[in-house]
Amino acid sequence: MSQQLTQIRPLSQPVHMPDEPATFSAAVEAEIDGHLAKYPVKRSAILPLMFIVQRERGYLDPAGVLYLANRLALRVTDIWEVATFYSMIQTRPVGKYHIQICKTLSCKILGEPLITERVCKKLGIKPGETTADGRFTVSMVECLGSCGTAPMFQINFDYHENLTPEKVDRILDSLP
Amino acid sequence: MHIEAIGCEPLQLRRVHLENSRTLEVYRRNGGYEAIKKVLDSMSPDDVINDVKKSALRGRGGAGFPTGLKWSFVPKDSPKPKYVVCNADESEPGTFKDRYLMERDPHMLIEGMLIAAYALGAKTNYIYTRGEYRYLIDIMDQALAEARAAGLLGEKILGTDFSCEIYTHTGAGAYICGEETALLSSLEGMRGHPRMKPPFPAVSGLYACPTVVNNVETLTAVPDIIKMGGEAYQKLGTEKSGGTKVWSVSGHVNRPGVYELPMGYDDMEKFIMEDCGGIANGRQLKAVIPGGSSVYIMRAEAVIGKDVRMDYEGLVAGGSSVGSGGFIVMDDTVDIFESTKNLTEFYKHESCGWCTPCREGTDWLVKIFKRIDNGGGRADDAQLMLDLCDNIEGKSFCPLGDAAAWPIQSAVKRFPEDFAKHLVGSRKE
Ligand SMILES: Cc1cc2nc3c(=O)[nH]c(=O)nc-3n(C[C@H](O)[C@H](O)[C@H](O)COP(=O)(O)O)c2cc1C
Ligand code: SF4
Ligand code: FES
Numbered sequence: 053m054s055q056q057l058t059q060i061r062p063l064s065q066p067v068h069m070p071d072e073p074a075t076f077s078a079a080v081e082a083e084i085d086g087h088l089a090k091y092p093v094k095r096s097a098i099l100p101l102m103f104i105v106q107r108e109r110g111y112l113d114p115a116g117v118l119y120l121a122n123r124l125a126l127r128v129t130d131i132w133e134v135a136t137f138y139s140m141i142q143t144r145p146v147g148k149y150h151i152q153i154c155k156t157l158s159c160k161i162l163g164e165p166l167i168t169e170r171v172c173k174k175l176g177i178k179p180g181e182t183t184a185d186g187r188f189t190v191s192m193v194e195c196l197g198s199c200g201t202a203p204m205f206q207i208n209f210d211y212h213e214n215l216t217p218e219k220v221d222r223i224l225d226s227l228p
Numbered sequence: 229m230h231i232e233a234i235g236c237e238p239l240q241l242r243r244v245h246l247e248n249s250r251t252l253e254v255y256r257r258n259g260g261y262e263a264i265k266k267v268l269d270s271m272s273p274d275d276v277i278n279d280v281k282k283s284a285l286r287g288r289g290g291a292g293f294p295t296g297l298k299w300s301f302v303p304k305d306s307p308k309p310k311y312v313v314c315n316a317d318e319s320e321p322g323t324f325k326d327r328y329l330m331e332r333d334p335h336m337l338i339e340g341m342l343i344a345a346y347a348l349g350a351k352t353n354y355i356y357t358r359g360e361y362r363y364l365i366d367i368m369d370q371a372l373a374e375a376r377a378a379g380l381l382g383e384k385i386l387g388t389d390f391s392c393e394i395y396t397h398t399g400a401g402a403y404i405c406g407e408e409t410a411l412l413s414s415l416e417g418m419r420g421h422p423r424m425k426p427p428f429p430a431v432s433g434l435y436a437c438p439t440v441v442n443n444v445e446t447l448t449a450v451p452d453i454i455k456m457g458g459e460a461y462q463k464l465g466t467e468k469s470g471g472t473k474v475w476s477v478s479g480h481v482n483r484p485g486v487y488e489l490p491m492g493y494d495d496m497e498k499f500i501m502e503d504c505g506g507i508a509n510g511r512q513l514k515a516v517i518p519g520g521s522s523v524y525i526m527r528a529e530a531v532i533g534k535d536v537r538m539d540y541e542g543l544v545a546g547g548s549s550v551g552s553g554g555f556i557v558m559d560d561t562v563d564i565f566e567s568t569k570n571l572t573e574f575y576k577h578e579s580c581g582w583c584t585p586c587r588e589g590t591d592w593l594v595k596i597f598k599r600i601d602n603g604g605g606r607a608d609d610a611q612l613m614l615d616l617c618d619n620i621e622g623k624s625f626c627p628l629g630d631a632a633a634w635p636i637q638s639a640v641k642r643f644p645e646d647f648a649k650h651l652v653g654s655r656k657e
Contacts, residue, residue, distance in 0.1 A: 090395040092309075092352075093435060095417030099359070099400045124417075137419040137580075140359045140401035156321045157521065157570050158478040158556055194403065194574050195321040195521075196360050199478035199556070200229045200485050209362040 069128065073119035076108060084123065094124045098134055102141050111142040139193070147182045147189035149227055152206045155192045158199035163215070167203050168192070170217040174224055230485030231328060233472070234493075234503050236464060239452045240445065240474050241488045244332040250367060252374040255335035261380060263451035264342050268388045271454075276347035280450065282458030284470030289315055289406070289443030290520065290552045292469070292540050299440060301430035302348050308437040310350040312341055313415065316357040316364070316444050317399055317406035320520035321574060322554030325474040326444035328486050330357075330364045333448070334371035338381070338394060340447035343454060345392045348440055352393050356411050359400040368396050403578035407626055408441040410580065421582045422626035445474055465491030469539050473550070479516075479557035480508045489538060496536035496546065500557060511559040515643070518543060519551020521571050522631035524638035525564070548638075564643035565650050568636055569597040575632035583625035589616055590632050605651040610640050 076084070087100040098120065105116040117131045124131075135141045153159075153168050168190075172178055175188050182189040198204040201213035212223055233241050243249045243258050255261070267276055281296030302310060314337065318326040330337060337355070345353050357365050372394055375381040383391045397415055399405050405414045409423035412434050433439025449471055453461045462470030469491040478484045482505030493499065500506070500516065507513050513528040526548050530536070536546035543549050558567060576590035593616055600609060617633035624630065640647055 090354075090397075093416065096397075096415060098417040099414070100398055102400070103359070103398060134417065134419055138359075138400035138402050155570075156574055157567055158322055160570050161479060161558060161562055161567070193401075194577055195319060195323075197318055197324040197327050197358070199322050199554070200324055200476060202478060202484075206360060209360075211363070 067114055069118060070115045072115065073122055074105065074109060074113070074115040075119075076104075080104065080108060095126060095130075098124060098126075098131070099138070099141075102135060102138075106142060111145050145182070145186070148187050149207050150189045150191065152191050152193040152196070153179070154194070154196050154198065154202070154204050154206075156195035156199075158195070159202040159204060162202040164203045166217055167205065167215050167220055170220045171205070171224070174221065230483040230487075230504075231332075232485065233488040234499075236472050236488065236490040238488055239464075239472050240329060240333075240336070240448055241486070243336070244328065249332050250334050250371060252335060252371070252378060252380075255333070259455070260335055260451075261339055263454035264339050264346075264380070265386060266454055267343055267346055268386055268390055273347045273349065276343060276454065279458040280347070280453055283449075283453040283461040284458075284465065284468060285446065285449055285453060285461070286469050286540065287443055288445035288449075288473065288553070289408075290320065290522070292550060295442065295446055298430060298442075299344070299347060301428065302438045302440060303431065304349070306438050309352065309435075310348050311434045311437060311439040312344045312348060312350045312353040313411065313434060313439055313441045314341055314353070314355040314444055314447055315406060315408065315411060315441050316355050316361070317403075317411060318361070318444070318552075319358055319403040319406050319578075320522060320552040320554055321571065322478055322517065322556040323476050323520045323552040324478075325476045325486050325553065327361060327364065329444055329448055329474070330361075331367060334368050335375065336448045336451060337368070337444060338371060338375050340450040341394055342380070342385070342392060343450050344440065344442065344447060345394075346390055348438075350440075351391065352395070354395050354397045354415060354434075356397045356399060356405070356415055358405075359398050362398070365396045365398055372396070402580070403574075404580040404626075404628055407628060410626070411441060412439065419580075421580050422628075466539050466541075468541065473538075473553055475538075475553045475555060477504050477555040477557065479555070480511065480559040480562075481557045482506055482508050491539045492542065493538040494535065496538055496543075497531050497533065499538065500531065500555070504555075504557070507557070507559050509559070511561065513557065514560045514562055515558045515564060515567075517548075517554075517556040517558075517635070519549050520554035521556070521574065521635060523551040524548040524634055525568075525642060527642050564639050564646040565600075568639040569594075569601070571635045572597060572632070575628070579628065579632070583629070585620045586624040586626075586629035586632065589620040589624075589629070592616055593632075593636065600650050607651055609651050610644065610647045613640055 087097045120131045121128045179190050179192045198213050203215045204213040248254050277299050285295045286292040402420045404410045405420040410420040414420040429439040465471045472488050475487045517525050572593045576594045579586045579590045581587045617637045620629045621633035
């Protein structure tokens with residue numbers, strides 16, 4: 053859980069909880085209702101809802117946490133407790149494009165180091181960092197189920213497979 | 229990527245190459261939803277369970293537990309609601325078969341779940357998919373909507389009294405949530421810590437109600453079992469493990485991909501060297517991990533000329549196990565010390581932190597690897613690693629601890645030369 057520890061760190065310091073929870077558009081509220089309707093217990097919707105908050109606000113921020121606590125009738129600590137367990141839940145801002153490079157065995161032996169080197173060189177950052185303009189974050193992650201098409205990375209939710217350094221250039225250059 | 233059935237007619241892979249294979253129309257035109265019709269027309273829940281028992285289908289998630297037997301543990305007289313939960317968390321390194329089954333043939337999974345739900349009396353069912361597979365959740369949602377519109381899901385399915393719903397659910401990047409009790413904790417909105425067994429999920433699972441958790445590939449096998457009958461399905465494989473199995477192959481082979489083979493396929497050498505196109509770049513086979521990262525690593529010498537049969541018993545006899553069926557093939561450029569370090573980092577990262585042997589043990593193992601990497605290797609480090617593994621294996625709360633120990637134990641014992649060269653004389657003083 054090493055990566056999660058880096059996420060827990062800001063929480064071990066005082067977190068400023070706002071008085072007002074986050075608000076969302078009627079369409080997003082309807083989407084949230086749709087998830088809540090799937091389960092006999094509201095709390096079950098916590099992960100799907102965290103992803104929605106993250107999508108709408110860039111990350112799961114304190115106002116988003118407060119919103120979830122209200123919406124799910126839970127305590128704020130319940131929300132943090134769950135948020136800090138899962139590596140895909142971001143409790144700190146991440147770049148507009150989150151490049152998640154798989155570092156596990158099949159990718160590793162099929163050229164991951166070259167991919168990581170190219171990505172980092174191009175963006176001028178190291179894994180775990182975000183570019184100053186807030187566009188890119190690079191993370192090293194564990195197997196994403198693309199071992200047969202290794203090496204690979206995911207940019208946000210999009211899979212990019214059978215990567216080569218040249219292909220990395222093309223993909224990064226083509227992002228809007 | 230290569231997707232192919234070898235040594236058998238494709239069952240699970242029957243439709244993957246068809247155009248628009250994920251649509252209801254193509255599924256129906258190619259035998260889809262005939263099994264659920266047969267079930268609703270002419271079979272009782274017990275008939276279904278008996279057929280699955282006869283099929284000798286064993287769970288494809290890793291443990292290989294007989295599926296029919298698992299289903300029969302669900303108490304029939306319980307007044308509580310019952311649940312079928314599909315385990316689509318697929319996060320075992322080297323494993324990606326469920327991804328292609330869902331991507332190419334989502335209705336096959338829906339039909340399998342419907343039949344399971346009918347057999348167990350479940351009205352609400354979930355597909356727990358790993359968070360990174362967001363695009364698959366979208367595909368499944370679309371297929372579910374199509375099925376609902378066609379009267380195959382929801383109230384009074386196909387005009388009968390059988391009503392049932394299936395929903396998708398997302399994980400959020402935690403390997404441990406593939407373990408069935410951790411998955412249920414996660415589905416209840418908690419941290420993904422495993423739970424004590426017993427009670428087993430069949431008795432007290434989701435929301436403390438009777439629950440069956442099955443892997444994607446297990447459930448997608450069910451429609452064919454119903455259509456051809458349990459006995460016929462069993463005969464495609466061996467007496468103890470019926471039917472066909474879908475394997476994922478990655479690493480240094482010429483044709484990585486997803487392969488469907490009859491259970492008991494002869495033999496592993498032929499599979500790697502011929503069916504998967506042999507070792508890439510004209511190099512030599514050095515090692516293979518046949519069941520996803522959590523099984524014993526095998527030396528080339530244990531594969532070449534050894535007629536290792538590809539089923540549960542055959543792979544155990546060959547010195548490993550089926551696990552999730554994820555082959556990771558390594559050529560002679562790979563240093564097994566490095567590959568083992570890589571997997572140890574994986575288990576350290578994915579240890580849920582609940583119990584001490586696994587949380588601390590995996591952390592210490594990574595620290596030892598790092599110390600050796602930094603030139604601080606000691607001659608007795610291999611033994612130290614084995615001692616640490618000994619304190620994890622069998623002493624952890626859930627099988628992830630064992631899964632972390634096995635790759636290390638087997639690598640240290642089977643590739644001593646790769647470890648020795650990092651230990652002896654590597655100290656920078
Ligand atoms: C650490 C760990 C991870 C697991 N990951 C998965 C997984 O990703 N998918 C899966 O189907 N089973 C996984 N399993 C096995 C499940 O606990 C369970 O045995 C399986 O889902 C049962 O389904 P089956 O009988 O159809 O195989 C995992 C087990 C452990 C201990
Ligand atoms: S063995 Fe590891 S993953 Fe399993 S409960 Fe213990 S710490 Fe968690
Ligand atoms: S090892 Fe990289 S996707 Fe599986």
